[in-house]
Amino acid sequence: MRPHDEENVSAAPDGAPPGEQPHWRRQFPIDVAEDEYRSRRDFTKLLGLTSLAFVSGQGFIIAQSITKKSEGPLPEIDVAALDELEVGMAKVFQYPHEGNACVLVRISEDNFVAYGQKCTHLSCPVIPKPRDGKFYCPCHNGSFDLHTGRPLAGPPRRALPKVTLKMANGRIIATGLEHGVV
Amino acid sequence: MPVSELLEFFVDPARCIGCNACVQACSECDTHKGHSMIQLDMIDQAHSTQTVPVICMHCDSPTCAEVCPADAIKKTADGVVQSARKPRCIACNNCVLACPFGVPKMNTETHLMMKCDMCYDRSSVGKKPMCASVCPSQALFFGTREEIARLRPRSRAVNAFQFGNQTITTKVNMMVPNYAAADCIDVTGSMHGTVIGNQIDASVLYQGIETGESHHAST
Numbered sequence: 205m206r207p208h209d210e211e212n213v214s215a216a217p218d219g220a221p222p223g224e225q226p227h228w229r230r231q232f233p234i235d236v237a238e239d240e241y242r243s244r245r246d247f248t249k250l251l252g253l254t255s256l257a258f259v260s261g262q263g264f265i266i267a268q269s270i271t272k273k274s275e276g277p278l279p280e281i282d283v284a285a286l287d288e289l290e291v292g293m294a295k296v297f298q299y300p301h302e303g304n305a306c307v308l309v310r311i312s313e314d315n316f317v318a319y320g321q322k323c324t325h326l327s328c329p330v331i332p333k334p335r336d337g338k339f340y341c342p343c344h345n346g347s348f349d350l351h352t353g354r355p356l357a358g359p360p361r362r363a364l365p366k367v368t369l370k371m372a373n374g375r376i377i378a379t380g381l382e383h384g385v386v
Numbered sequence: 387m388p389v390s391e392l393l394e395f396f397v398d399p400a401r402c403i404g405c406n407a408c409v410q411a412c413s414e415c416d417t418h419k420g421h422s423m424i425q426l427d428m429i430d431q432a433h434s435t436q437t438v439p440v441i442c443m444h445c446d447s448p449t450c451a452e453v454c455p456a457d458a459i460k461k462t463a464d465g466v467v468q469s470a471r472k473p474r475c476i477a478c479n480n481c482v483l484a485c486p487f488g489v490p491k492m493n494t495e496t497h498l499m500m501k502c503d504m505c506y507d508r509s510s511v512g513k514k515p516m517c518a519s520v521c522p523s524q525a526l527f528f529g530t531r532e533e534i535a536r537l538r539p540r541s542r543a544v545n546a547f548q549f550g551n552q553t554i555t556t557k558v559n560m561m562v563p564n565y566a567a568a569d570c571i572d573v574t575g576s577m578h579g580t581v582i583g584n585q586i587d588a589s590v591l592y593q594g595i596e597t598g599e600s601h602h603a604s605t
Contacts, residue, residue, distance in 0.1 A: 234451040
């Protein structure tokens with residue numbers, strides 16, 4: 205609200221000073237200087253500058269992602285022993301860091317798969333359903349293919365990130381993350 | 387840029403010859419092309435040729451702005467009451483009904499009130515308003531007080547009008563004869579019981595001659 209300048213206020217018809225006038229006179233001022241008027245042009249300018257700020261913010265994010273140094277190869281983490289899981293069983297582990305839950309599933313005698321457990325829709329943990337050949341997200345009925353991580357049904361549109369595995373000395377070792385593609 | 391404080395508008399109805407030049411000039415203004423904001427009033431067409439150009443008087447406390455529910459009519463710091471703001475005007479006609487001088491006009495095609503703004507685009511840069519620039523008898527005069535005093539030695543400027551119990555002071559001046567005693571023009575008083583037409587001619591002329599003669603006699 206503009207500062208109220210009593211000297212430049214037009215006298216009311218009853219001749220009383222501005223201080224004694226009813227409150228609505230402040231909201232319906234007669235003088236241009238007292239009025240809070242935003243022209244269409246000013247408003248459009250505001251909109252333009254705001255969107256420009258958003259665009260430059262996006263540019264900054266893009267520039268940051270280009271110039272950011274990669275963190276190097278992900279660590280290799282021992283997940284489980286080969287004979288720890290039976291076919292059709294799963295194990296949740298943290299990879300590459302604590303707090304990033306992944307799930308390892310033994311889909312056949314000599315075939316293991318592991319994916320990030322966060323649903324790509326709204327980050328609910330997905331539940332492996334090896335019998336149906338899919339991961340199921342109960343939040344919004346999303347499904348992912350067990351073998352590829354691709355979304356099958358429901359709201360998710362991106363595949364689950366795949367954890368690359370290798371087997372050595374009877375152990376299953378996570379070696380990296382492949383971010384899913386559509 | 388505001389209108390210079392030195393430049394004032396003077397309306398001298400006694401000099402109006404009813405040529406309609408002001409009306410035409412007003413409608414040629416770029417800001418409201420085709421719509422004249424001036425009305426040429428016939429006082430009593432049956433009995434008199436007297437005409438009066440009605441322009442906005444730019445009241446110090448503008449009734450049009452007082453009654454506007456949409457906050458569309460505003461007065462600039464130089465005292466000029468501006469035409470309604472287009473995005474705000476709701477075409478409610480309040481100002482048209484409320485103005486004591488009958489100045490605001492409703493444009494029903496565009497749903498916008500338009501009124502005389504003393505040609506703000508011109509007067510704010512020191513030019514005369516369109517009507518004053520064309521008036522052949524200078525019944526509409528825009529200039530300094532010194533100029534009007536030199537040009538109209540027998541008249542003086544009055545800017546107070548009485549409407550019933552309300553006195554309205556305006557930015558625009560009305561020229562009255564020097565011999566007129568009143569300091570303000572009693573508009574409603576003159577509408578009640580006062581003479582019009584032939585009768586007004588007689589009484590006003592009589593008063594003028596009488597005062598004029600005594601004035602001459604004393605000098």
